Amino acid sequence: MGSQKWNHQQWGANSHHNKHCQTSPEYCAPNVSPTQQGPTQVSPTKQYVKTNISNTEVAHIHPSHTTNVNKHMTTHKHYFPHTESVVNDVQEQHVMCGKPHHPCPPCPPCPPHGMHRRF
Secondary structure: OOOOOOOHHHHOOOOHHHHHOOOOOOOOOOOOOOOOOOOOOOOOOOOOOOOOOOOOOOOOOOOOOOOOOOOOOOOOOOOOOOOOOOOOOOOOOOOOOOOOOOOOOOOOOOOOOOOOOOO
């Protein structure tokens, strides 16, 4: 309740209520003592995190090399042509199967070479 003052006029001078009830107390202005200093109350420290980022770049070199090999293949094809021929070899032989028949008597032998007979 506040420091509200009740006066007689508020309830009415001839009020039936005032005759049978106690009147409300009157409130005086408060007596204010000088402020005293109590012990200091320290709350736990509130923690804050401040992040500072420092960036560093590190180059990683991964060299590569491609060797292009051009190969030339020479194919040596060996052929062995072969021809064939036919030789017809004709041989002859003369076989005397007996003596020829001479109807005339045999001639006298011929003289030796260089000698002639005269008739």
